[in-house]
Amino acid sequence: MSESWYYKWRDRPPTGREQQRQQLASGIEEIFTESGATYGSPKIFVPLDRRGWRIPVNTVAKLKAELGLVAQVDQTVQEPGRLRDRVLGRPHRGAGCLGRTPQFEGIDDSQGLRHSHALASQGHFRA
Template sequence: MKYELIEQHADQYDIRLMCRVLVVHPSGFYRWRDCPSSPREQRRDQITSLVRDTYEEFEAAYGAPRIARELNEQGYKCSINYIAKIMQEQRIVARNGKAFNYGGHALTMHNVADNLLWRDFTTERPNQKWVTDITYIWVENQWLYLATVMDLYSRKIIGWSFDESMTVELITEAMQMAIDARGVSPGLIVHSDRGTQYRSNEYVGYLERHGIKRSMSRKGNCWDNAVMESFYARLKVELIYAKNYQSIEAARSGIFSYIEIFYNRKRRHSANDGVSPVEFEERAAIAA
């Protein structure tokens, strides 16, 4: 999916810059474009993506030994040396000396929900299926965190929150914004990954009080939430890297404009017959 996104924007942005933003090697992109990748290359690309996701999930605190252990726990067999080499190539370095105490629950995977979505990203009407996730954005020498909620019906971002901490409050604020904007329809499903925030008792209880069904991706499987992953990839290529924000407020303002003005109201989406999410919903309402 990352290679496809790079190819789609090759006439707008420098390929090497997009590869750097999406954390892939230019040589890998060119190999993918020119010929099918081998099973070995496909596995390396998969593990590289998983390494990056695990590194970000644990706030840059994990080095190769812990990342290797985490991936092996998830069923991806790999050695510490293999992970260390990938981290070196990707310039991923753990924040030595900064401890982040997540407690024992980080690996026990409590409050895991069944995968109700099963990669079926189609819906017949609004408010049947929402997807949500968190992404990391590097601004002013620190990580910032963006949580978003998308309605799969039109691919519209209906809730989002941006802050300096990756907390339960961050994802709850994004979800509350979505609920305030759309309400909760009977049978509504909200799909996420297995991040610790989405498995917290506080967040689980919050969704239950609103009568929302939870759905979760399988272990280490980013493709189960591919639509949201694709949105974040576009956001980073089209906004974050292009603007290279130097302050938190500038980044916040830029993200607001991108989501609320450009993406939701202007950007054409292939899943919407080539129109923006807002226009797609307006047309559907008129036709109903």
């Protein structure tokens, strides 16, 4: 590439696509800031779509990364299992733990287990 061509390219005004991408980047920054820096690209995509932007979620993710926007995790949100255990008054025992708790000691769940095994044999639950 010749030196004159390089300077012609470098000093040219921004193209339509570059202007559009800059507007999109400012929209992403605006939505991210309004969310308190908690939204990831899927949640940023929805308001952009409502504003008329017809772009893929991956483009939002790419621009968000280029801008250096990283969502902050809200530490007050708990996993659904832990919340369910807390509401039911059970101590959290970890995922998949079948241990018994004193509150539920006399409860017979054999019918429920039998029913779930019947459903599983009919193909309702798949691994």
